[in-house]
Amino acid sequence: MREAIRTRPRYGAVLALVFAVGFGPAACGGEGDGAATEKTGAETTPEPASEAPAASEVDLPDGVTAEMFAQGKQIFGGVGICFTCHGQSGEGMPNLGANLTDSQWLHSDGSYEGIIATITAGVPAEKSTSGSPMVARGGTNLPDDQIAAVAAYVWTLSR
Numbered sequence: 185m186r187e188a189i190r191t192r193p194r195y196g197a198v199l200a201l202v203f204a205v206g207f208g209p210a211a212c213g214g215e216g217d218g219a220a221t222e223k224t225g226a227e228t229t230p231e232p233a234s235e236a237p238a239a240s241e242v243d244l245p246d247g248v249t250a251e252m253f254a255q256g257k258q259i260f261g262g263v264g265i266c267f268t269c270h271g272q273s274g275e276g277m278p279n280l281g282a283n284l285t286d287s288q289w290l291h292s293d294g295s296y297e298g299i300i301a302t303i304t305a306g307v308p309a310e311k312s313t314s315g316s317p318m319v320a321r322g323g324t325n326l327p328d329d330q331i332a333a334v335a336a337y338v339w340t341l342s343r
């Protein structure tokens with residue numbers, strides 16, 4: 185709240201004094217700061233929670249750009265239809281896709297290359313712990329570069 189007020193330079197000097205005394209803008213009487221304070225309350229309304237951290241906040245596999253990560257995230261929840269079996273956040277779904285957010289890898293060593301290989305080849309029913317297969321490329325015809333992008337996003341989920 186105070187940060188927001190401090191961005192109003194006109195009141196800077198007054199507020200510095202008020203804060204030095206240890207009281208809030210209530211001391212500012214006729215200056216209109218009372219209203220300003222109430223407005224800043226609205227600014228603390230939480231943003232809608234984003235489902236995955238921004239690319240700038242996560243490590244990416246070697247050679248993967250932030251653009252690829254962003255594209256992969258979109259593919260996962262969109263044209264790649266990965267979310268239909270693995271859940272919107274990759275948390276997995278009973279009897280369908282595996283949890284992709286834990287550090288337990290069922291079908292590869294969990295390396296970036298390993299994840300690409302699993303997505304490209306799919307998982308045959310007899311190797312699936314859920315009994316359901318994952319067909320190659322999740323049943324899509326995503327080209328290799330888009331598989332690499334979605335694999336980069338999957339890679340980040342468990343890290």
Ligand code: HEC
Nearest residue numbers: 264266269280281282289290291312313314316317318322
């Ligand atoms: C029709 C359902 C379905 C779709 C769609 C699907 N998957 Fe899967 N996926 C599975 C199943 C089933 C498994 C194997 C689960 C098991 O063994 O318990 C699996 C396994 C995986 C694994 C291996 C996990 C591990 O622990 O080794 C990865 C990675 C993966 N999927 C990524 C994807 C991506 C990325 C997409 C989208 C391009 C996708 N999947 C689309 C059902 C699906």
